Amino acid sequence: MRATENTRSIVTTCTRDCPSCCGLLAVVEEGRLTAIKGNPAHPLNKGGCCGKMKAYVRRVYSPERVTSPMLRMGDTWRAIGWGEALDLWADRIKAFAAESGPESILHYQGYGERTALTMLNERFFAHLGGVTGLAGSLCSGTAYAAMAQDFGVRVSHDPLDHLNSRTIILWGRNPAVTQFNMTRILAEARKRGADIWLVDPAATESLTLCSRHIQPRPGADVHLALGAARAALENGWVDQAFVSERATGFEAFRRIAMEATVEERAALAGVSPADVRALAGAMWHAKPAAILLGWGMHRHVDAHLGVRAVDALSAMTGNVGLPGGGVSQGFEEYGPYDQSAWGFDLHPPRRRLLMARIGREILDATDPPIRMIVTSAANPVCMAPDSGVVAEAFGSREFAVHLGHFLDDTARLADLFLPCATYLEEDDVVAAYGHNYLGPVNKAVEPVGECRPQFDIYQDLAGRFPFAGDYVRPRDEWLRALCKPFLDKGFTLEELRRGPQRDPDAPMAPWAEGPFATPDGRFRFLDEAPSRPVADPGLPLWLLTIGSAEHLCSELTLAEHAPLPTARIHPETGTALGLADGSPALLHNAQADVAVLVTFDAAQRRDVCLCARGGWLAAGHGLNRLAPARASTLGSGTPYYETRVTLRPLPPGSAQGQPVDRGPSGN
Ligand SMILES: Nc1nc2c(c(=O)[nH]1)N[C@H]1C(S)=C(S)[C@@H](COP(=O)(O)OP(=O)(O)OC[C@H]3O[C@@H](n4cnc5c(=O)[nH]c(N)nc54)[C@H](O)[C@@H]3O)O[C@H]1N2
Ligand SMILES: Nc1nc2c(c(=O)[nH]1)N[C@H]1C(S)=C(S)[C@@H](COP(=O)(O)OP(=O)(O)OC[C@H]3O[C@@H](n4cnc5c(=O)[nH]c(N)nc54)[C@H](O)[C@@H]3O)O[C@H]1N2
Ligand SMILES: [Mo]
Helix, strand or coil: CCCCCCEEEEEEECCCCCCCCCEEEEEEECCEEEEEEECCCCCCCCCCCCHHHHCHHHHHCCCCCCCCCEEEECCEEEECCHHHHHHHHHHHHHHHHHHHCHHHEEEEECCCCCECCCHHHHHHHHHCCCCEEEECCCCCCHHHHHHHHHHCCCCCCCHHHHHHCCEEEEECCCHHHHCHHHHHHHHHHHHCCCEEEEECCCCCHHHHHCCEEECCCCCCHHHHHHHHHHHHHHHCCCCHHHHHHCEECHHHHHHHHCCCCHHHHHHHHCCCHHHHHHHHHHHHHCCCEEEEECCCCCCCCCHHHHHHHHHHHHHHCCCCCCCCCCEECCCCCCCCCCHHHHCHHHCCCCCEEEHHHHHHHHHHCCCCCCCEEEEECCCHHHHCCCHHHHHHHHHCCCEEEEEECCCCCCHHHCCEEEEECCHHHCCEEEECCCCCEEEEECCCCCCCCCCECHHHHHHHHHCCCCCHHHHCCCHHHHHHHHCHHHHCCCCCHHHHHHCCEECCCCCCCCCCCCCCCCCCCCEECCCCCCCCCCCCCCCCEEEEEECCCCCCCCCCCHHHCCCCCEEEECHHHHHHCCCCCCCEEEEECCCCEEEEEEEECCCCCCCEEEEECCCCHHHCCCHHHCCCCCCCCCCCCCCHHHCEEEEEECCCCCCCCCCCCCHHHCC
16 A cells, blocks of 8 residues: 555554564554554564464454443443443452452453553552462463573573574474564574474474474473483583583483483383484584473473473583573563562562462462452463363452453453553553563554553552552653663663664573572582373373464454364374364363364374364363363473373264353353
8 A cells, every 4th residue: 555644654562472572563544553564673573573463453453352341231241431440440449458358359460461561550459458469370480490490590592692503402392383583583593504403292383494303292301301311421422511610410410311221211202212312412413502492391290300301401412501502491571670660569478379270279269268350461261271160260259350352251251341452552661581672562553442551541540549649650650660770771761662672781692601590600400300101091192282373372353263173183093083084073081071173184193182272162162171270390380281182073063163061151
């Protein structure tokens, strides 16, 4: 379309739950968003962006978007004004806090928007005296805790440092789907001669970026890494200087690695001994070797052992501290800000409920019981494990408030729906969990309908409370206060508005010199031997519910759902279970039954069933009905990928689009 005086391009940044956190240009014509493109000035995504981003224009203007506050009236909703909505909410907060104490309120802030200003949501509740909060993580946690044991703190290599690598190993990570900017970097690294490997039980889209695939049994990374360590030990591929001068515990690690042969480890990991030896060879002969840990492998109960064994393999082969080497995972998305803004020092420590078991934790909470839940940028009824119990918990409170965009599974159980602006309709700044840039969030268009930024909603709500004097301040004043640690490095807020800025203190390659952040300043080798896999519960398949290229977590609309979720399995597995390619089937375990459409894929392991995460219960998907609610051993992560299932044939036509077991949320 021809650019006119009324066509503008606004520099902004994606705030969605994705490590790429791309710099964007929002194209606005006659006051309406018409396109979203990558910002060519962003050094990582360099003018490109993912397909989901281009489609986001549709999401902003979707007819399914909720565009006015709504109050539940029995089985229906009534549109109400903001004044009435906030008065009602404030009254209920005051009543519950007075009657049962502030801990009778659960504040459940999700991962959908993690900007600077969203920190103030927590501060609002801090002013009430501190409410019930969350502990652990649905997303990561395990790798963070494991890497803290080895390095003292998790610090990743700058993504552009991977251009120095000769080998790059994508370990439980699927950037072709989950991180647009990494695909650009990997393509460039490959052009410069790097060899890229995938270590993943699933055959994913990222294979197109790679020259080699090691396909271990889910949860068995520790055996693969220990097998490679053993092969390295047998060949003398050990960086003696690092091991003796910068590390502690190598002897104990060596003994653990020597407990089983390469062949035994390969069998435990479900791979060939040749794969194990090749991995060791690459780590030594094709240095620097960068390991890029994803979020996938740590959704297992003992994932910390896998992560620590990978750290140890990298360290013993002399890759830690090397430009182009190291083990990288996430970045601190709240790192650039003044974290005292959360207001945790305004109140005594308060109860926290474990996210991995959130349904049961809410139902079992007493003294006081949870009477109100406030969810924002989250869809736990769909995304937390054991949906049946989560739905029961969220649907049975006295008052549930939801700040969001669409009538998803969690919103459907709310009493009050507060429609929020998208990041294209508000001003803010955002840091990434996949790189070192802070990016501007500049309003491109006015919010649709009566939607409002969360910042404005909480500012107005706080005006109804005695602490308004601290809380109610102009947006830029808050942004300057929140970003002070970053601005003190030599930036102005105006500069931040103009484009992405890299944290000048973030290392390109961490641990190149100096002490580690551990108590003795030395890298710590894995000191815990893994147990042998326990007998499985009789169900033949691991259910891996991974990121879909089509959508981000549960950011779908009802109309966008396929009638049934697709379940990808090896043809021999399908035949043995009496299934045909393209046939409907029931995914079954002791917890639930979910109807799916079977697709045969000979590239998958025989013991894996691959599905996309995020489909709603309301659309009959809701695969988290099958996931057990338990926490990982270390780091309070959520081991979704320990879910075991089988598949049972269904007569054709019997399950088209029909939720099989909708549980208490089926309204
Ligand atoms: N398009 C799209 N992009 C996304 C998301 C999305 O849903 N859609 N989600 C966003 C979010 S919330 C996150 S946290 C990131 C996640 O980003 P990634 O970690 O890259 O992606 P995941 O799909 O979560 O999992 C990565 C891989 O881990 C593998 N895996 C599972 N178990 C194991 C194991 O035991 N060992 C090994 N080695 N691998 C294993 C899975 O098969 C999967 O391919 O992506 C973000 N980006
Ligand atoms: N089976 C299975 N389940 C999983 C996973 C898995 O691998 N398998 N992965 C887990 C992972 S990695 C994660 S991170 C969690 C995610 O769990 P959640 O964070 O609970 O779920 P999301 O689907 O990301 O929901 C984010 C919501 O935020 C909304 N949102 C986006 N921007 C804004 C905004 O600006 N303001 C407001 N108010 N709302 C906004 C979106 O529309 C969306 O509804 O799910 C976990 N669940
Ligand atoms: Mo995540």
